[in-house]
Amino acid sequence: MIFNDRYPLIKRLLTLCCCIFVSFLFSQDSYAGYRKKYWGYDENDQRAFVYINQYINLAKSENNNSELFQAYKDAILFSKDEKLKFADSAISTAKKSANRDLIGDGYLSKGAIYYFNHRKFQLALNEYLTAYEYLKDSKDEFLKYQNLYHIGVIKSYLGYYEEALEIFKQCIAFFESKTKSDLHENVIYNNRKGYLNSMHQAIICYQAMGKYDEVKKLLAVLGPSIPKTKDFSLEHSYYKKSLGVSDFSNKMYADAIKDFDQSLPALLKVNDFTWASYVYYYKGKSYANLGKEELGVENYKKVDSIFKKHQFILPELRANYEELITYYKKKKSPENELYYTNQLLKVDSVISSDFKYLSTRIYKDYDTKQLLEVKENLQKTNSFGIALLIISAIVIILLGCMMFYRIKKQKQIQQKYNELLVKIEDEKFPDPEIETLKFDLTKNIKLDQNIIEKLLKDISNFEAKEKFLEKGLTLKKLAEHFKTNTSYLSQVINEYKGTNFSVYINVLRINYATQKIYHDKEWRKYSIEHIASASGFSNRQSFSNIFLEINGIRPVDFIKKRIKELETGEE
Template sequence: MRIFNTMKCFKNVLKAVFLLVITSLTAQQLQVADSLLKKDYKVLDSLYYVHEYTEKGKLYIIAYLEKAKLEDDIEKTLIGYHLLADFYDNDYELGTQYIDSAITLASKTSFKNKSYPAALYGRKATIERFGGNFQNALYYLLKNLELANLDPNGLQMTYFNHNIGLIKRDYGDFEGAKSIFKKNLKFDRNYLKENPEDDRGFFDSSILSLHELVRTYRLNKEIDSAKILNDEGLSTGVNSIFGYLLILNDGILDYYSNDFRNSIEKITSVLPRVSNVKNRDEFEVYNLIDAYFYLGKSYEGLNDQEQKLFYYEKIDSLTEISNYLIPETKQTYLELAEHYKQLNDSEKQLKYLDKLFYIDSILDTNYKYVNDKLETDYDIPNLIRDKEILIDTLKDENVKTARTRLLVTILLSVSLFGLFFFYYRQKRYRKKFELLLAKGNEKEQEENLNLEKKQIADVSEATVAHLIASLQKFEDNERFLKTNLSLDKLAKSFKTNSKYLSIVINHIKHKNVSQYINDLRIDYVIRKLKQDSKFRKFTIKAIANEIGFNTDQAFSKAFYKKTGISPSYFIKELEKTSSLKKK
């Protein structure tokens, strides 16, 4: 954190000086732009867009703004500030200066029309997002929505939703982001279907939405879904202006298949496009971070430490310039700290740990997303301990020796205990697996549903008999595999009330309705996994969906609760057993 704070102070001083220089230069430019002041606003606007995002183009915006000020035209002044803020949207300080000037003017004059001040808050949100200030970006986007009269099914709302989707994803709300990008993709495709000869850029927009959806799937660890969707995009959209992003996705997904060389080849082929900051309509910092990160990871997979380090340090440089912080940035600093730890370079290890802690504090404050791999492989308490040890060791080499010995002793003890515990747990899991394997494949009846012998207080015998028969039919027809089952839905299908059904299930099955349904599903899936080798090839998520669970986490939890082992362990051991039988 010390390093980051020092750098930020230095950068702020430089930016302050730079702003003074720019202000001075702007004043000079305004003086030499007198010949342009006589031109019509539409002409100046057109000339700017011919030279958009160039120094020559900037002269036309400055002339536009100065003309508006001289004529005391508030709307045109707001447009001039807006255009300058757009011109500097990749420079946080300057972009903020101009858009804030516009917002202040609109507020003081209470100016309002169809576009302003709503559009100003939209631009402010974009600048904040590019600057990595996601909370501020969300605030100004919502302010934009509050003031703008947007058609819920129109193009502007689609653009607005796109930006909300990006922020939701950065916050870790992957389900919310997926929903938005799916709707946008559907909107674009419907327009193209209805207007095949007039796409107005909707084809490129659809490819961008598809790319963002693929990236969201990947971040949510839905690699299969990401691969299927990206392949669909590659088959039709590789020639789009955003086609290179599909190739970037393809290279990243190759990394997940351990195809490191293809991953490097594909990502490298589009790196010039991904890293082209001058291409303002396409450039996004997170795409460049993705490219560098997975190049580093792929070179690591090939044991090329030099290239791995090269790309991780590029992310470090990019972070210092842009302040755009995402979990991949956090993972990068972990990798750098670990690299220098292996080289016994304590100073550099401490440097990157400092940066890691700074980023971690920002992410923990602003994001809901938690990088599972980081927390599992190198959790924060251990990093704090390592950092404290490093600070002490840099002060006193004698302390280093003593602490190292102590640390080695502790780690050795912990490792031995860990090995013992791992052995004990594996042995216990194996016993439970063998018990499951030994059970027959026929449907197990937990209770003998004898209609005559069941007498339950507060429920008539006729109702009990009806419900037992209904439950038997429910089990025989495997209706428990349907999703979103509940006590109320089940009672309604049995033509009874939920109170009676709950009492009968509790009395007969000795469990509540949710546990009863989950146990039926687990018994079913155990039989099916034992009998169907193809079913064992499904992902845990696919199996969960197949048997009625809404999430793979809910399925794994229910499976473990009933069997004492995880479904992935059970499937792995089944495959081993099957292979042995074949031999």
């Protein structure tokens, strides 16, 4: 009787288990089936979403966070304009799973979007460093090396080529070893991508360091290593780009142009605007060196078009604008010369902004953490850790001192800027048109009243008409203009302006430049050389020194503070 009562219950349990197992197998087949249907599409091909959306809905209905995460990662690959949205969804799903590897992978993917699709290095670095926190203790070596690779790219961009090269050497060794293992074809595919891209980055470092023999060796290995399939067309493009730069350095300009032409289609197809602009620049240089200057300029202009659209440029390509400025100066085209001068100012601003932010964070949030981790491990293993601990502490202290000095200097600049604003608002720089000098009996000057009054009127008109902006102005020239002698004019200026002629002119010019920079947005776009010239000074250095002496702040800092003040006000 007992046996008969239990048998139906056991049967029901077995039936339920079978159903669950079959459902599990079916769902796994469904996930794999969906991926198989769209995996043949090219990157950014929106047609894939017919199946990706079904994949997402199935994973949501089954509350399967790991599959939902994978679905969102696939959505990133095939989405054209919403990659960041799907990256955020992937991170959110990963956090629900509480799987640190998935969370790290999510942040890494988002960083890669900022890097590759937008070239926002600052935002990319934020994501890489967050990923690093989640992945540093991970057993998934592929993810750790993938993140390490991206941090190496940041170091390379900053110009720390030797440090970046060490990272890429580690990545090359790791990824190459996994391409020869008995692993699933998808795993081998991903590691082969990692290996080829690490080789490409190592070549970039060697080229920047001028080690052309090393470049030649790596190119000889890289070329035959790239599979001749469309899946690796971008890697082949990077190879041709690197080969072109190598030919350029060897003065084989015609061969370089052929390599660049073969490199461009794949770069443009995936909108890799950074390396496309790099290719255009070296293609332009190649044409210029072959004596085809017009074709060179045509390519330099393409670099500018990319910069205008994306507001990003590699530091190495700054010379692109110097080439254009020189060309139009030679062609006597001041309009184009001024345009590209302003563009160069914008380029410097973008590069400067990236470098200040990235160099601080790469050392503070990555290198310093690595030093501390190394220190902790060494302390546990041997006494040699004490020496490294001291070195680490010294490095950290030095970095801290540098940061302290920078912050202190910024505070001083801010204080001087605030004081200058008070002077401006209190009308310490009166409008020459409404200031009229009058004869004053209290002044200690032994000249006829009519002479003094005439000179005071001349001085007022001189200021009102901004004649002080004339270059090469001297006391003698001004006296001749006023139809008087230098002795009379010098006495009047000394008594009524309270200073000598040279200081009087410099104050007028600096006050003029200060007002223009403060009120006129176009002036804030000009170079310091241009502002100095427009204010009557013969050179930048003299202008900067006198501006600092009178206003307590350098003109470049005054411009930056004014721009930041206006941007903050708009926000």
